[in-house]
Amino acid sequence: MKIGILGATGAVGRQMLECIEERNIPADEIRVFASERxxxxxxxxxxxxxxxxxxxxxxxxxxxxxxxxVSNAMSKYYRPLIVEAGAVYIDNSSAFRLDDxxxxxxxxxxxxxxxxxxxxxxxxxxxxxxxxxxxxxxxxISPIKTLTATTFxxxxxxxxxxxxxxxxxxxxxxxxxxxxxxxxxxxxxFNCIAEIGSYNDNGYTTEEMKMQNxxxxxxxxxxxxxxxxxxxxxxxxxxxxxxxxxTEEYISVEDAEKAISAFEGDRLVKDHVxxxxxxxxxxxxxxGRVRRDLTRDNALSLWCCGDQIRKGAASNAVEIMEYLEKx
Amino acid sequence: MKIGILGATGAVGRQMLECIEERNIPADEIRVFASERxxxxxxxxxxxxxxxxxxxxxxxxxxxxxxxxVSNAMSKYYRPLIVEAGAVYIDNSSAFRLDDxxxxxxxxxxxxxxxxxxxxxxxxxxxxxxxxxxxxxxxxISPIKTLTATTFxxxxxxxxxxxxxxxxxxxxxxxxxxxxxxxxxxxxxFNCIAEIGSYNDNGYTTEEMKMQNxxxxxxxxxxxxxxxxxxxxxxxxxxxxxxxxxTEEYISVEDAEKAISAFEGDRLVKDHVxxxxxxxxxxxxxxGRVRRDLTRDNALSLWCCGDQIRKGAASNAVEIMEYLEKx
Numbered sequence: 001m002k003i004g005i006l007g008a009t010g011a012v013g014r015q016m017l018e019c020i021e022e023r024n025i026p027a028d029e030i031r032v033f034a035s036e037r038x039x040x041x042x043x044x045x046x047x048x049x050x051x052x053x054x055x056x057x058x059x060x061x062x063x064x065x066x067x068x069x070v071s072n073a074m075s076k077y078y079r080p081l082i083v084e085a086g087a088v089y090i091d092n093s094s095a096f097r098l099d100d101x102x103x104x105x106x107x108x109x110x111x112x113x114x115x116x117x118x119x120x121x122x123x124x125x126x127x128x129x130x131x132x133x134x135x136x137x138x139x140x141i142s143p144i145k146t147l148t149a150t151t152f153x154x155x156x157x158x159x160x161x162x163x164x165x166x167x168x169x170x171x172x173x174x175x176x177x178x179x180x181x182x183x184x185x186x187x188x189x190f191n192c193i194a195e196i197g198s199y200n201d202n203g204y205t206t207e208e209m210k211m212q213n214x215x216x217x218x219x220x221x222x223x224x225x226x227x228x229x230x231x232x233x234x235x236x237x238x239x240x241x242x243x244x245x246x247t248e249e250y251i252s253v254e255d256a257e258k259a260i261s262a263f264e265g266d267r268l269v270k271d272h273v274x275x276x277x278x279x280x281x282x283x284x285x286x287x288g289r290v291r292r293d294l295t296r297d298n299a300l301s302l303w304c305c306g307d308q309i310r311k312g313a314a315s316n317a318v319e320i321m322e323y324l325e326k327x
Numbered sequence: 328m329k330i331g332i333l334g335a336t337g338a339v340g341r342q343m344l345e346c347i348e349e350r351n352i353p354a355d356e357i358r359v360f361a362s363e364r365x366x367x368x369x370x371x372x373x374x375x376x377x378x379x380x381x382x383x384x385x386x387x388x389x390x391x392x393x394x395x396x397v398s399n400a401m402s403k404y405y406r407p408l409i410v411e412a413g414a415v416y417i418d419n420s421s422a423f424r425l426d427d428x429x430x431x432x433x434x435x436x437x438x439x440x441x442x443x444x445x446x447x448x449x450x451x452x453x454x455x456x457x458x459x460x461x462x463x464x465x466x467x468i469s470p471i472k473t474l475t476a477t478t479f480x481x482x483x484x485x486x487x488x489x490x491x492x493x494x495x496x497x498x499x500x501x502x503x504x505x506x507x508x509x510x511x512x513x514x515x516x517f518n519c520i521a522e523i524g525s526y527n528d529n530g531y532t533t534e535e536m537k538m539q540n541x542x543x544x545x546x547x548x549x550x551x552x553x554x555x556x557x558x559x560x561x562x563x564x565x566x567x568x569x570x571x572x573x574t575e576e577y578i579s580v581e582d583a584e585k586a587i588s589a590f591e592g593d594r595l596v597k598d599h600v601x602x603x604x605x606x607x608x609x610x611x612x613x614x615g616r617v618r619r620d621l622t623r624d625n626a627l628s629l630w631c632c633g634d635q636i637r638k639g640a641a642s643n644a645v646e647i648m649e650y651l652e653k654x
Contacts, residue, residue: 146622146623147622148475148571148620148622150477150556150569152479152519152558152560166517170497170501171501174497174498174501185599185600186599186600186602186604187602187604190493190561190562190563190604191562191602191603191604192479192560192562192567192602192603193600193602194567194569194600194602194615194616194630195599195600195616202618202619202621203580203616203617203618203619204618204621212621225621225622225623226621226622227571227620227621227622227626227628229477229569229571229616229628229630231479231567231569233479233519233560233561234517234560234561234562235517235518235519235561236517240519240521240558242477242521242556242558242569244475244554244556253530272512272513272522273512273513273520273521273522274521275513275514275518275519275520275521276518276519277513277514277517277518288521289521289522289530289556290530291529291530291531292529292530293475293554294529294531294539294552294553294554295473295474295475295552295553295554296473296552299554301554301556303521303556
């Protein structure tokens, strides 16, 4: 089993490498790729060092899987080269997620979709993965009709630059120095910014529409209606989501909780409210505060948290690879 | 005009004093009250100093208004003394907000209710004031039937102790020191905590139910249904709310925006997304991201921010007093 990682020096790429090591994936070879300016950089792996190279038709040859953590533009550029090389491409970008012939997969929810791939499988949006992990066990009891979601998204969603910007701005505020936003559209330290992505004509951002468009595809619910507000918060790694949703049939809080408890990859938390700090640096999605939605019948409300870099990105991609190997 | 401030040394009490100075309220005398341990403390006012005393039947005499920023227990203790002294009590606690004979007032929305007081007027919950300021101009076009709200609440909601805890924890995290929460139920630095108040049997917190119960009374909509999730975020002063709501009749985004623009105390923000930092240290509620709710007809979604200590508490109380003086 030979694995390539595209964008290996970024936050998600590094996490992919860590996940492969942690899960003891039997890889005979790992090749790490990034842009020209990272060429020659060393990345630690199982006590050794891997040397970063720039991917091309030549050095992609012989790989079984390529895990991608690069921009949409880069993903579009590399896709034909990866397919040509005969590897399966597991892509974290949003470039192909809604394409009919590209499965969009969260292994615990719709792993079987991955088996129908044509050389490429898309890894969903981070907030969408975490929210769908919380909703999928409930949707399995009765289909979800509508979802009203508000996200609390960590700065890690903007990569290593997002981390640095929060850390730097916190220092600046504490020292009474001026703050100049660069990664985010406003100061993120001690602030919340309800704008992630660019605006569509309907007033929703690209990030907000992913919850509906990708949610429909993952849950196999083409008529699911979603109103989403995506908000960046001064948290480092984990995303949280406040979700209120209607199901076709009535589901009791007890039955919803039972389904969440039994769902692989979820942890139902009842003894305290789960926080994004609780879920950082691990793979489970924590779900809490399950209660009836007070505005309508057959509706529930919940709060969930998950590590954006892990289950929201890198771990999910590695899990897709594991699923393919197993089946 | 003689004014007393109960709880004058706390975050809200100090802000009340500042608001009175800023607005140049023609006060002949201001008496500042707090607990025994603050007795003798000096508070700045118009270049002079006011000396803190403990309120009693004697020193409440002769006051026209008492603005209260104390606990429910203290408010219950002082109410009869204030009424006895012949002053109008404007109470920021939640002790009497839902009592039938106590008006619950946001002057721009239901100021006329204040005129029917029996010696006491209640100041609503902070998140509720800010949300209702955004919704009231829309409810005036067509009644609101349901509201799904998720709040992003600043640490100031927990008083000066909340401020200190965030500041201290940020320093501890930056210095890799252990963090021990005391004011909040979990670490608030670089975290979000979806638990404010204590739990009711229905799984909602006391804070969350205020949005429905107080919202109904302020908007004069006894059938309004609200599902609310209240979340503490690492922000110092201003609260933000993500709100999706249904109205009886269809309202276009343009008409909703026009109504918000024209509403005294609101600022419609279209050139950028309003953030809690934008609204800190001033009295306007900023409203942005007005768009159609995609889950149902006759529904809209918006994002609003307001200074919790000012419009969410102190300024609103001072505005109630101004309204009474004017009418």
